[in-house]
Each structure stands twice: as structure tokens, then as C-alpha cells.
Amino acid sequence: MTTTMLPPEAAATLHPADLAALLELRPAPAAWEVLAALPLARRAETFGYLAPETQTGLAAIAPPRALAELVTAMDADERADLWARLPEAAREALGPALAAAEREDIRRLAAYPPGTAGAVMTSEYAVLRPDLTARQAIEALRGQAASKETIQVAYVLSPQRRLLGTVTLEDLVLAAADRRVADLMRTDPPCVHATAPAEQAARVVARYDLPAVPVINGGEAMVGIVTADDAMDVAEAEATEDFQKAGGTGGLEAGLRAAGVALLYRKRAGWLVALVFANILSGAGIAAFEETIAAHLSLVFFLPLLIASAGNAGSQAATLTVRALATGEVGLSDWGRLLGREVLVALALGLTMAVAVSAIGLWRGGPEIALVVALTMVLVVLAGSLVGLSLPFLLDRLRLDPASASAPLVTSIADVAGVLIYFTMAAALLPMPGG
Template identity: 75%
Template sequence: MTTATLPPRAALPPEAATSLHPADLAALLDRREAGDAWAVLKALPIARQAETFGYLAAGTQTAIAGIAAPRDVAALLSAMDADERADVWGRLPESLQESLAPALAAAEREDIRRLAAYPPGTAGAVMTSEYAVLRPEQTAREALDSLRGQAASKETIAIAYVLSPQRRLLGTVALEDLVLAAPERSVASIMRPEPAFVRVEDSAEEAARLLARYDLPAIPVVNGGEAMVGILTADDAMDVAEAEATTDFHKAGGSASLGVPLREATIGLLYRKRIAWLVVLVFANVFSGAGIAAFEDVIAANVALVFFLPLLIDSGGNAGSQSATLMVRALATGEARIGDWARMMRREILVAAMLGGTMALAVSLLGLIRGGPEIALVVAMTMVLVVVAGSVIGLSLPFVLTRMRLDPATASAPLITSIADATGVLIYFAIASALLVP
């Protein structure tokens, strides 16, 4: 497949715009001025325009919509899939929406209004209303004829949905099953009854997880009245999973989600998204300083202890970050639940003790060299305890946040590290005081 290899500002030959995959073409256009990008897009057939436009970054989409003629933007939106159209519409400024609305067909305006009404992050907000429908009394031949007529305007016909007159979901039919069935056999006898489904208010992340669990190309979405209103497709689920993973990575790093691609983020936005956590962690680290201050006499009498302080404290924080990362992911994927806490805690303590013991053997040799047997014993005992403490904190915090109905990803690495640091300081100097002070 041809890929995008042209430099950002190089002239884009017409044949390249038509031969490149839409995703590769969009990658090139994202690096150009909105006017140049629109000039390339406008020269393409409307279907290819719409497909390429869907791959563009949000900022590029908004910029193009702002400079193109309303009738051209309306034609572009009309050619897009319903869910992508609603996403683009939601990002446009209100003034631009008002100028574009009259150019859209009434059915498209209603479809955008309905899809945009669902809260962000729900299955309803990411579903598409373009799905293939069959009736249970149709024959296989009639069903295939019906799908031929629907194919051009639907997201997929690989799976068709069998609905009652009240739009209740009765079952699903795979295109392959229709092709292989006897022509006069009824759809009702071919369909798979009681398929998996999600509700419009369910989280998009849970819907994507359910789709992956059952290995489906799409999963139906029903409303409060049990009527089918849309589908979540596999590519939509991938977008949901990517967005959720991005959010979790940001939280794990101790910052809020940017909401825009990093290259488009302003200095002010980057500052606002990162400063809150850093300020919180500054005050959290005060406890570490207070702990050190409380043991000034012990430190003054045994200066060698200072050499091992960063090593020991970092080890506890690193162990906690490892545990938290594993647990946040397990909770996010459903591999672990609240009821698993006690069993997983017992196992984690055993593993942490083994890890701490191994690390203690290594650091005790340094202790012998730098401070003698007593320092070596203090350092070794501290290493075991700080690794166990860090692991317990890292494992427990995601569970606590989940119990409080908060996102476990909020148990970020900086937060875990700060808590483990303060705990490690107290453990270290408490052991040193017990063993070294007469």
C-alpha cells in the first residue's frame, strides 16, 4: 500500500491525493495550512473527501469547516458516517453550527441532534445510527435483496439486525449465513436470538470491552424503551480504547487529559493541565521532609545513613508504581474486582517480600562497605519493609478509588511515589533509631 512520504510543504500531485490511503493523505494534510488542505480535499470526489476528512485531526477539521463555503461543508458532513458527523459537529463553534445547519437536510440535523444529546463517554455518544435492518418474516432471498439496497448508506452489512415492528431487537444475522441459507428459508430461522447488547447510558469503554469479549464486528445499542437505536462498531471501539488508554497514561503521569493532540496544545493549556498535580505533590513531599527533620539527631550521629536514603526511598516508590500499574490495568480490563482485594493483597505481600529480600542482599553489601555491619542491617531491613509498604500502597490505592467510584487511574505514579517516599523515610529512620541509638 502506498504510504505518505512527501515532505509537509512539498506540492501534492493530484495522482498522489487519489492514490494515497485516506489515513495517509490526512496525515499529510494535517501538516499543511487549512486553506491548502481544503484545496486538495475539494478536488477529490465527495466520498473520498468525507473518508479523508474523518481521519484529520480535530483542529484541522474545525479550521477547514471555518474557511470552506457552508454548502461545501454541509455536503462533506452529509457524506460522512453518522457517528463521525456528530463528533465533528460537536467540535464546531456554535456560530459555525448556526451557519451550517440550514444547509443540512432535516434528517441529518435530527440525527446529529439525537447523537449529540447523549453524555460524552457513553455508548450512545459514540454509536452510529447507520445499521442494516431485516424483518423476521423475510426469506433469505428477500433479505439479501434488502441488504443490497441498504448497503450504500450503512456502516456495515456484515451483520444485520432483526427487529420487531416496535424496533425491539430479536436477533442478528450474519451476511455469510444468509448467503449459505436456502433462498426460501426465513430470517427468523437463520438469526441468532438474544444477542449481546448495551444500553445508550452504558459507558463506551464497557461497550468496547463487551464487543471484544464476544469478538463481534459490531454490538447493538438499545434505549430505555428497549428499542434499538444504533451500533458500536469495531473501529469505533478501537477509538474508544485508544482514547481511554491516552487518558489513563495522562493520569498515570500525574496530569489531566489535554483534550487535543499534543502538537496542538498551547503553552497555557499544558501549564493548566499539569500544575494542579505538581502543587499537590509538593505539599505531599513536605511529609518526607518533616520525617527527615524529626530524625536529625540520628542522621548527625550516623552520616552514612544519608548515602542510602535516595536508594531506599526510590525502591519503595518504584515497587509501588509497579503494583499500581498492574492493578489499574487489571481493574480497567475486568481481570480484577473489588472482591479480589484480600486474596491479591496476600499474594502481593509475599511477592514484595521476596523482591525486597533479594534487593536487600545486594544493598547490604554496600552497607558493609560504607558503614559497617550495623548500617548494613538497617539498610537491609529497611529495603524489605519499604518494598513491601510501597507494593501494598500501590495495590491498595486503586482499589480504594474504585470503591469510592473514582477512576483508579488517578492513582498516578507521582502520587504513589510521594506516599511511598514519606512512608519509607519514617520506616528507615525508625529502624535506624531502634538499632543505632543507645
């Protein structure tokens, strides 16, 4: 099906995610025309699958009344996210068209800082009293279902909205009709504070295999839930940001497709310019050993190979460490244990690579060159691996993002170390003319 022709009957049968993918390829006026022809509930669901920048663009051209209807029908968390992205003038125009309940809900959810659990939670969750029977609880959930994100899990609250426990719909259906919710609920469920990082909520959802994790405020009152689908979005966004930082670009908030030339230039230029000056140290190291290089020109053949091996080993170690720190698998206290293990792994890798490169060394320069190259290979792989492992821990200790231990940074440090190690070994082990 082409993106220029989208019959109404096709739009009505496509899954909202698939329809949103097609609308992303259409100009904003044409996309809004398709959306406006859909029933309101389906329109809101499809709108929720659109990229943030697409949502903002459509909101700018939508008629005020139609936009107000759409915002009212959206899920609470998606509504708050859209509100936060709208220009101030658009908010002032939209606000009066919304009901008081929606305005208050938006104000409350939008008050949490970006990147926190509160910023991605929804206030549309099912609530039960502990004194209800199973039959009464099912009836209560039936009445709440239309306006809640999920009723798979209901949250049992005190009159002060303290979280007493959770009960699943399955528990209620299988229980005797006169069993009380207080007897069926699971007490002390996992929860997160509203000001905690959103990634923490995602980790709790994944660790305990929850459909949603409850969110509480500073007063221990429940204020919302982070659902599994929102947790997946958070995890995906965090992984994407880490990958971008690992490439030395920083986070592209709008995504690669929407990023302009100026944004891509700003994100990439800083690291590249800084690393130009860092790599001057490699040139200075080579210059310091001009006599050794002049006496043994075959050393130059192995220079790219050795420094690349150091950088590759460092990048591997850094990637594994950054990811483990990001997921909470390891912490600062694990550095010493991991360092000892990395020494053993790096030595094994270095020795394996040294055996391979020594044969080329014999062919290109004889046994003396082969010895220098083989010993250097072991040392540069060891140095690169230890830099790649330790730099993320150092940045984490300094309260900086470990993902900033990017491949370009680790590679540059390993390059400088590789040059110095290589020519120091050569100067120490190779004879000099007249020496």
C-alpha cells in the same frame, strides 16, 4: 514526498488515512484545497481520519455549501461528533443547508452525553425482518449497503424496533434460499445501553470479537451500533487518558501536539504543587531523626536508594492495578485476594533487593548499617507495593478515577513511608553515642 507539494494524482491514490496524515502537516487553507479537489465520498472518508481540532479548523474556512455536502456524506457518528465541536454560530449557518433527515439524525446522536455508548454509535446499520427468506434478505441488504456502516451483520428487529437477533451475511449466503431469517438468526446477542460508558461497548466488542455491538435505549428499542473501529478509538482514547493521568497531568482532550502552554501548565501544576507540600513530610521525617543521622552519616548514602525503591515498587503495583480495573479484569471484591498475593510478591522482591543492598551496606557502614538497610529495603518495598495496589481500589470505592492514583502520588506517599521506616529502624537498631 514533501508536504508542500501534493499533486492531485497523488492525493487520489493515497489511502485516506495516509492522505489525512499529510494534510495534518499543511496549513488549513492548503489542506482544504486538496480536500476540495477530491470526489465527495473520498473527501468525506479522508476528513474522517483527521484529528478533531483539524476538522474544526477546516470547517471554519470551508464554503457553506461545500461544508454541507461534506457533512452529509460523512458517517452518522462522525457527523454528530463534528457538529458537537462546532461553535454555535457555525451550527446555525450549517443547519439550514442540511436535509431534514441529517438534521434529525445529528440532533438525536448529539443528545447523548460525551463518553457514553450513544455518543459514539452510528445509526447506519442494516435491518431485516424475521419473516424474510435468505434470498429476500440478501436482496434487502444489497439495497441497504450503500447507506450503511456495515452489512457484515444485520439486525433483526420487531415492528417496535426491539432487537430479536442478529444474522451474518455469511449465514445468509450459505443458507438455503427459502430458509427464513428467524431460523438463521442468533438470539439474545450481546448489547449495551445508550447511556452506558463507551468503554463498556469497547469491552463487549473485544470480548465477543464482534464487528459491531448493538445499542438499545431505555425502552429496549435498538437505536444504533458501535462498530469495531469506533470501539478501538474509544479503547485507545481511554488508554491515553489513563497514561496521562498516571503521569499526574489529567486528560489532554486535544492531544499533546495541539495543547498550548497554558493548558499544559494547568494540567501539570496542580499535582506538582500539591506534591511539594506532601513531600514536606519527608523533610519533616528527616528532621525528626537529626541525631541518628549525625551519629551515623553513612545512612544518608542509602536514603535515595531506599525511597526510590519504595516508589518504584508502588508505581509498578499501581500501574498493574489501574489497568486491571480499567479493563474490568478485577473489581472491588478482588482487593483482599490481590492484597494477600501482593504481600508475598513484595516480600520476595524486597528480600531479593535486600540481599543486593546488604553487600553495599557492609562495605559502606559495616554489619549494623547493612542490617538496617536490608531490613528497611524489605519493609519499604512491601509498603510501597501495598500502597500502589490499594490506592486505586480506594479511589474506585470513592467513585473517583483509579488512574488518579498516579505515579507521582504513589511515589510521594511511598517516599514519606520510606523515610519514616528507614530512620525508625536506624534509631531502634543502631547504637547512639553515650547510649
